[in-house]
Amino acid sequence: MKPKILVVYYTQTGQLRQILDSILSGLKDKAEIDFYRVEPVNPFPFPWNALRFFDTMPETVVQLPCEIKPLAPSVKDKNYDLVILGYQPWFLNPSQPTTAFLQSEFVNLLKNKNVITVVGCRNMWLHAQEKVKEYLSAANAQLVGNIVLTDSSPNLVSLLTVIRWAFKGQKEASGLLPAAGVQDADIDNASRFGHIIYKHLNENSLGDLQSELLMQKAVQLRPGLVILEQRGIKNFRYWAKFIREKGGPGDPNRAGRVLLFKNLLLVGIFILSPISALTAKIKQFIKRKSLLRDVEYFKQVQFEKGRM
Ligand SMILES: Cc1cc2nc3c(=O)[nH]c(=O)nc-3n(C[C@H](O)[C@H](O)[C@H](O)COP(=O)(O)O)c2cc1C
Secondary structure, eight states: OOOEEEEEEOOSSSHHHHHHHHHHGGGTTTSEEEEEEOOBSSOOOSSOOHHHHHHTHHHHHTTOOOOBOOOOHHHHTOOOSEEEEEEOEETTEEOHHHHHHHHSGGGGGGTTOEEEEEEEESSOOHHHHHHHHHHHHHTTOEEEEEEEEEOOSOHHHHHHHHHHHHHHOOOSOBTTBOOOSSOHHHHHHTHHHHHHHHHHHHTTOGGGHHHHHHHTTSOOOOHHHHHHHHHHHHHHHHHHHHHHTTOSTTOGGGHHHHHHHHHHHHHHHHTSHHHHHHHHHHHHHHTHHHHHHHHHHHHSSOOOTTOO
């Protein structure tokens, strides 16, 4: 009998679906694969306008997500051998549709199941994955693997291209800037993970899956990212609270604070970032040993509350 795999995912531009299709490309004839796309009742706009984009931050950070459409009944009734959860971080947290799924009754699908997370993002995913681990643990699901595909361009370059992509809808290279998002070659090469997943599923050895995925570079992580995310999440929490004091999503009363957040974030990223990169490097040097322990932890699938 072919193993049954359920793929639960959200994607706005289609990038995450491309990644999942590539990973599963070698398994089409070997497994029964069902896809369930999480869909917001009111879809988020793409391309975004700046106010709406930054107005999405507070509720994403405090985990008060959008409403999603119900699950197809056919999915509910099957007994899956493996669930793959594909998602992307928004503002260092799971995207709102992902959080909505993880907070909904549909998460019961994952109860007592082996789960593999697949993340497709710019390059900051650690805090989001810790949140996902926490939801999975609350749902009594067993996280057995994690695959992360990021944009491998330098940090500031990927910021410029993601801005062009989000606000103009242009993913393709232009001028001096490369294409936005995860590089096509990295998406194509993700097919190597499917064979490993199938082998461990078939041999009933999913407990050893993550070690083998890591040997195949399923997660690549620089120690500096840990510091940047720790700083970023503190700021986002502060701003989320400050903005929400003036109202809920889209409330004109909070637009001033949202725009202030936007401007300060852009100043922080483009003007202060050489300074913060330098202080992060110094911190990295001083705290080298504990950072290396953090990197090891974040590459694994175990969950320890309060690590980020
Ligand atoms: C509102 C918003 C916030 C985002 N925040 C992050 C982030 O914190 N870290 C990151 O690496 N990428 C971030 N991204 C990029 C996404 O993770 C993702 O790569 C991109 O939106 C394409 O995903 P898709 O499959 O939904 O089209 C953000 C994108 C959006 C739209």
